[in-house]
Amino acid sequence: xxxxxxxxxxxxxxxxxxxxxxxxxxxxxxxxxxxxxxxxxxxxxxxxxxxxxxxxxxxxxxxxxxxxxxxxxxxxxxxxxxxxxxxxxxxxxxxxxxxxxxxxxxxxxxxxxxxxxxxxxxxxxxxxxxxxxxxxxxxxxxxxxxxxxxxxxxxxxxxxxxxxxxxxxxxxxxxxxxxxxxxxxxxxxxxxxxxxxxxxxxxxxxxxxxxxxxxxxxxxxxxxxxxxxxxxxxxxxxxxxxxxxxxxxxxxxxxxxxxxxxxxxxxxxxxxxxxxxxxxxxxxxxxxxxxxxxxxxxxxxxxxxxxxxxxxxxxxxxxxxxxxxxxxxxxxxxxxxxxxxxxxxxxxxxxxxxx
Numbered sequence: 001x002x003x004x005x006x007x008x009x010x011x012x013x014x015x016x017x018x019x020x021x022x023x024x025x026x027x028x029x030x031x032x033x034x035x036x037x038x039x040x041x042x043x044x045x046x047x048x049x050x051x052x053x054x055x056x057x058x059x060x061x062x063x064x065x066x067x068x069x070x071x072x073x074x075x076x077x078x079x080x081x082x083x084x085x086x087x088x089x090x091x092x093x094x095x096x097x098x099x100x101x102x103x104x105x106x107x108x109x110x111x112x113x114x115x116x117x118x119x120x121x122x123x124x125x126x127x128x129x130x131x132x133x134x135x136x137x138x139x140x141x142x143x144x145x146x147x148x149x150x151x152x153x154x155x156x157x158x159x160x161x162x163x164x165x166x167x168x169x170x171x172x173x174x175x176x177x178x179x180x181x182x183x184x185x186x187x188x189x190x191x192x193x194x195x196x197x198x199x200x201x202x203x204x205x206x207x208x209x210x211x212x213x214x215x216x217x218x219x220x221x222x223x224x225x226x227x228x229x230x231x232x233x234x235x236x237x238x239x240x241x242x243x244x245x246x247x248x249x250x251x252x253x254x255x256x257x258x259x260x261x262x263x264x265x266x267x268x269x270x271x272x273x274x275x276x277x278x279x280x281x282x283x284x285x286x287x288x289x290x291x292x293x294x295x296x297x298x299x300x301x302x303x304x305x306x307x308x309x310x311x312x313x314x315x316x317x318x319x320x321x322x323x324x325x326x327x328x329x330x331x332x333x334x335x336x337x338x339x340x341x342x343x344x345x346x347x348x349x350x351x352x353x354x355x
Contacts, residue, residue, distance in 0.1 A: 001305040001344045003268075005204075006174075006261065006286060009333035011244075012206035018247035019208070019240060027239045031055065035242035042249045043200075043214060048187040052221035055241045056233045057209040059173045060089045062199035064096035065231055066213050067136060069197065069224055070167040073098035074128070075135035077169075078105055078120065078161075080112050082144050082314060084171060096231060101132045109281050110145025110314050112137075114156045121164050137161040138169040141178040141189070145280075145314055146265075146287030148181045151188045158194025167220070168194055173201035176258030177285035191216035202248055205257050206334055210244040257334035261286035264332035264341055271345040275352060280315045280327060288330045291321030297328065299351035305344060307331075 002008055027033040040053045056062050063085050071077055077093065079085050081104030085093050093102060105112045105120045117137070126133045139157060142148050149157075158168045170190060172178070175198070179186055190198050197220065200212040213228075215221040228234050235241055248254040262285055269283035272290050280289040289310060292300070300307075310329040321327060332341070 001300065001303065001340060001347070003305070003307045003330035003332065003344070006331050006333040007204055009206075009335045011208040012248070012253070012257070012334070014247045014250070014253060015207055015244045018243040022239045022243035029236045029238070030234060031238040033239040033242065035239045035246055039212070039242045039245050039249070042246065043212065046186050046249065047191065047214065047216070048185070049191065049216065050218060052215040052218045052224065054213040054224055054228050055235075055238060055245065056211050056213065056228065057235070057241060059171070059199060059201050059203065059211050060092045061231065061233045062201070062211040062213050063089065063138070063171050064092040065224075065227055065233065066169050066197045066199055067093050067100070067138060068096040068098075068227060069215075069220060070136040070169060071097045071100040072135060073100055074132060076101040076103050076126075076132040078103050078117065078134050078137045078166070080104065080110060080140065080143065081106050082110060082312060083138065083140055084144060084173065085138055100135070103134070106313070108314050108316050109147045110140070110143030111147055111149060111153070112139060112157060114160050117157060117160050121160070134164065134166055136167045136169055138171055140171045140173070142174040142181070142285035142287070145312065146283065146285050146289060147281055148178045148284040150182055151184050151193050154189060154193035154195065162194060167196045170195045170198045172198050174204055174285055175200055176205045176254045177262055180255055180258035180262050181284050196220055202245055202254065204333070205254055205261070206248050207244040210241045212245060258286075260334045261332045261336065264336040264338070267338060268330060268332060268341045268344065271341065272348070275345070275348055277348075278319060278321060280312065280319050280321070286332045288332070290328050290330065291325040292328050293355065294324050294326060295355045296348055296351040297326040299354070300344065300347050303347045305347065
């Protein structure tokens with residue numbers, strides 16, 4: 001019952017096989033290899049347009065490098081106040097941008113709203129040169145609450161941002177789960193809705209260590225190659241990153257894995273709700289946030305359940321837990337089985353009966 005993170009899942013067999021194939025013979029270094037070129041062409045097909053691509057090995061690197069591409073050191077990046085870039089990247093966005101400020105916007109269910117973004121941008125403290133001025137908006141897809149922006153919601157935020165001169169970045173660490181949930185094309189969820197740069201995550205979805213910075217406005221990619229190199233994220237043996245991504249893009253395996261993880265999370269969420277437990281956020285991707293009665297939490301941990309306890313200011317009043325409840329985050333991966341989900345629900349049943 002290991003539901004702590006989709007990062008805990010192994011690399012997919014298809015990825016390991018691709019790495020073994022990539023390991024044969026000699027190959028051009030520093031991203032000049034044929035596998036990297038094939039991935040660049042394939043991503044152009046996936047997004048239905050020409051794109052500029054830089055491959056890296058961590059989501060933090062993808063986000064920080066992408067935001068540095070959009071933001072001067074004396075500017076600001078708007079994000080949700082509980083965003084991963086705000087709290088879970090150890091200051092990397094600020095470091096890579098050489099000091100740009102992150103400014104958090106509130107929003108229920110982990111989402112920034114157009115009204116909330118407008119209200120923040122309308123505040124009177126964006127007054128250069130004594131204060132920073134916003135240069136970019138970054139949104140997480142899926143969000144830190146496990147919710148998913150629809151294409152129209154992305155478009156509405158992008159409209160507000162671009163009316164104020166901001167560029168738009170999407171943190172797509174769980175982009176596969178979001179696309180599978182939104183049931184629209186990758187293009188519709190990104191550049192067609194106004195996104196300029198995407199951090200396309202593969203590590204949480206079957207890769208060993210592989211992410212892609214996808215730039216839709218290729219003019220914004222000027223000097224991106226140098227920025228990646230200067231940051232220490234240009235692999236000399238780039239074929240090994242490309243091989244992982246190529247394996248997951250083949251036959252839309254990345255989407256199949258996203259759907260599989262979402263389905264497991266849905267099975268878990270429906271099971272918990274059927275047992276009278278309250279979900280803190282609607283289940284839309286592969287994360288489930290639930291208020292566990294203390295005896296249930298204790299029983300799950302005694303039975304070997306592993307998951308994070310959580311906190312959030314983005315929970316709607318009607319979804320708040322009761323005093324003494326444990327706010328838990330459980331994440332399903334592409335490897336999660338029905339048996340694992342049902343095993344956890346069985347422990348919940350036993351704990352509820354005992355209580």
